[in-house]
Amino acid sequence: KEKESDTIKLHKTVFRPWGYYTCMNSGKGYLTKTICVLPHQKLSIQSHNHRSEHWVVLEGKALVIKGDKEYIVESGDSIDIPVQMKHSLQNPYSEELKIIEVQKGDYISEDDIIRYEDCYGRV
Numbered sequence: 001k002e003k004e005s006d007t008i009k010l011h012k013t014v015f016r017p018w019g020y021y022t023c024m025n026s027g028k029g030y031l032t033k034t035i036c037v038l039p040h041q042k043l044s045i046q047s048h049n050h051r052s053e054h055w056v057v058l059e060g061k062a063l064v065i066k067g068d069k070e071y072i073v074e075s076g077d078s079i080d081i082p083v084q085m086k087h088s089l090q091n092p093y094s095e096e097l098k099i100i101e102v103q104k105g106d107y108i109s110e111d112d113i114i115r116y117e118d119c120y121g122r123v
Helices: none
Strands: 013-016 019-027 030-037 045-047 051-059 061-066 069-074 078-081 087-091 097-105 114-117
Touching (some): 030 087, 061 078, 061 097
Antiparallel strands (some): 030 097, 045 087
C-alpha cells in the first residue's frame, strides 16, 4: 500500500485476526463481500457514517450485536445494519461462519469504520 503497488487493487482476499473477507463485486454506491469468521472469533464493535450493511448467513451461525440487542442469525437468514448503528459480527461457535455482506452508501471504504471495542487492540 505504501509503495502504491497495484497488488493492493488486484488482491481481493484480505486476512484479519478474526478470519478473512473477499471482495466479489463493486460499483457506484455498493460493494459485496464474502466474509469468513473463524470459530470463537469476532469483529470489533463498530459503526459506519456512510454505509448500511445487509448480511446473509451462508454457513454456520452468527451472533450479531446490533445497538443494545443480540440476535442469532442462522444459515439462510439475514439482518440489516443501518447507517451509524453500532454493531458486531461474532462467531462464538465451533464451526466457521460464512456470510455475504452487501454494503450500500454514498461512500464505500474501509476507512469508514469507527471502532468502539476490539479484542485485537485496533481501537
